[in-house]
Amino acid sequence: MKKERSLAGRLLQYGALTLFVHLAACSDGAPPPPPPTDTAQVVEDAEPAADTKLVVAFGDSLYAGYNLDQGKGLAPVLEKALKAQGVKARVVNAGVSGDTTAAGLARLGFTLDGLARRPDLMLVGLGGNDMLRGLSPKETRANLDAILAEAKKRGIPVLLTGMMASPNMGPDYAAAFDPIYPELAKTYGATLYPFMLDGVIGKRALLLPDGVHPNDEGVTVIVGKLTPLVAGALKP
DSSP, X not given: OHHHHHHHHHHHHHHHHHHHHHHHHHOTTSOOOOOOSOXXXXXXXXXXXXXXXEEEEEESHHHHTTTOOTTOSHHHHHHHHHHHTTOOEEEEEEEOTXXXXXXXXXXXXXXXXXXXXXXXXXXXXXXXXXXXXXXXXXXXXXXXXXXXXXXXXXXXXXXXXXXXXXXXXXXXHHHHHTTHHHHHHHHHTOEEESOTTTTTTTOGGGBOTTSSSBOHHHHHHHHHHHHHHHHHHHOO
């Protein structure tokens, strides 16, 4: 029960923080947000060696390394963690801060076509910005469905990192939004990591001052949970 109350408290804090972000973004008097400083860093140099797996991390600011020093974001930290487990893999950062599922879908083909070869795995982490903006879960589902369908068409296995609606969005929104990830993962046979911020949200020591994005330590926690799933998905 203590653990459940702790989780509930973290989710309530998550809701309060995301409500603040949402209200600030939607306020008529609020200045427009600055353009994202993180862009998709799809590398187009030499093709990885035949014995090296190619992984593309396709998502939003949680993938892009928002406000983190170079080498501290999800992709490079995950690559190092895989190497430490004896998995030869190159993880390409294809995260763009501020991306919605619609924006991700619009750049998907360009991103995949710019890679040295077909990835052995694609991590997909989008939908958080849809939720923050109160966009229709039906549209979020349709866009993610299209992304996973394109990956399947290209023969690319997917690891889907899910998001949860913050409590301030209300129970009806959560009932429509939260099932998107497990249901699409089941439909497409994708590996599922249910909540991208699991173990991090609500813990100030693991977050940037905005209370939502992970800092260096937070990324390490997320990668620690993701690495076994990624390694398993890369096995023949």
